[in-house]
Amino acid sequence: MTIFREYSKAMSTPKKDESDKPETLVEAVNREAGELIHLLRCSDAPDEALAEATAHMQAAMEVLAPHLQQGEGWSTVSIASDTPGLGWREDDLTACMPYSPISGKRNPISPPIRMWRDGDEVRGEALFSPTYAGPPNSVHGGIIAAVFDELLSMANVITGAAGFTGTLSIRYHKHTPLDRPIELWAVCDNNDGRKQFTRGEMRVDGEVTASAEGLFIRPRSKSDES
Numbered sequence: 129m130t131i132f133r134e135y136s137k138a139m140s141t142p143k144k145d146e147s148d149k150p151e152t153l154v155e156a157v158n159r160e161a162g163e164l165i166h167l168l169r170c171s172d173a174p175d176e177a178l179a180e181a182t183a184h185m186q187a188a189m190e191v192l193a194p195h196l197q198q199g200e201g202w203s204t205v206s207i208a209s210d211t212p213g214l215g216w217r218e219d220d221l222t223a224c225m226p227y228s229p230i231s232g233k234r235n236p237i238s239p240p241i242r243m244w245r246d247g248d249e250v251r252g253e254a255l256f257s258p259t260y261a262g263p264p265n266s267v268h269g270g271i272i273a274a275v276f277d278e279l280l281s282m283a284n285v286i287t288g289a290a291g292f293t294g295t296l297s298i299r300y301h302k303h304t305p306l307d308r309p310i311e312l313w314a315v316c317d318n319n320d321g322r323k324q325f326t327r328g329e330m331r332v333d334g335e336v337t338a339s340a341e342g343l344f345i346r347p348r349s350k351s352d353e354s
C-alpha cells in the first residue's frame with residue numbers, strides 16, 4: 129500500500145474514476161515518484177540510506193533519459209494534446225490536463241486532487257501531504273493559489289469560457305490543514321465579452337478556509353475584431 133494510495137483512501141468522497149478506469153503504468157510510476165518526493169521531504173534518513181537511495185535514483189534516471197522529449201509538443205503543455213478527445217471526462221476533469229503540475233496524474237509533483245463536473249459547477253477534493261507545507265501543519269499559500277488557478281480554470285472550461293488568468297485574488301480565511309480532505313468548489317460568475325469572472329472555495333468540514341476570485345481573459349478571435 130503506497131502512501132498516495134493511503135491518501136486516496138483517506139479522501140472522504142469516492143474516487144469518481146475508480147470503478148471504470150484502471151490506473152495506467154505511466155500514472156502508476158508518476159504516483160510512485162510522488163511518494164518518493166514525500167519520503168525525501170519527510171524522512172530523516174541517515175547518510176547510508178541517502179547514498180543507497182541516490183544510487184537507485186541514478187539507475188532509474190539512466191533508464192528514462194533516452195526517452196526524454198524536449199522542445200515544443202506534448203512535453204511542454206499540461207493538456208492532453210497527445211490523447212484523442214483530449215481525455216475529456218466530466219467525472220474526472222483532471223484527465224484533460226494529465227501533465228499539470230497541480231492535478232496531473234502524469235506529473236509526479238502534483239498532489240492527489242480530484243475534480244468533477246456538477247452541473248455548471250466544479251467540485252473536487254484534495255489532500256496535501258507535508259510536501260506542500262507552509263505554516264505549521266498548513267498548506268503553503270502559494271500552493272493554495274495554484275490550486276485555485278486550476279480549479280477556477282476548470283469551471284471556465286466546462287462552461288465554454290476558457291481563458292488565460294488575468295488576475296487571481298485569494299482570501300486566506302483560516303489555515304488550510306495538511307493531511308485532511310479539502311473540499312473544492314468553483315463556479316463562473318458574470319461574463320463580459322472576453323472577460324470571465326469566476327470564484328471558488330476550499331472548505332474543511334464545511335468551513336471555508338480559503339476563497340478566490342479570478343478574472344480570465346479569452347484570447348481575441350476574428351469575431352472580436354469584426
Ligand SMILES: CC(C)(COP(=O)(O)OP(=O)(O)OC[C@H]1O[C@@H](n2cnc3c(N)ncnc32)[C@H](O)[C@@H]1OP(=O)(O)O)[C@@H](O)C(=O)NCCC(=O)NCCSC(=O)Cc1ccccc1
Nearest residue numbers: 206277278281291292293294295322323343345346347348
Ligand atoms: C491574454 C491576456 C490575459 C490579455 O491580453 P489581450 O488579449 O491582449 O487583452 P487586451 O489588452 O485586449 O484586453 C482585453 C480586456 O481585458 C482586460 N485585461 C487584459 N489583461 C488583464 C489583466 N491581466 N487583468 C485584468 N484585466 C485585463 C483589458 O483591460 C481589456 O478590458 P476592456 O475591454 O478594455 O474593458 C494577456 O495579457 C496574457 O496572455 N497574459 C498572460 C496570461 C497568463 O500567462 N496567465 C497565467 C497562465 S493561464 C493559467 O494559468 C490558467 C490555466 C490553468 C490551468 C490550465 C490552463 C490554464
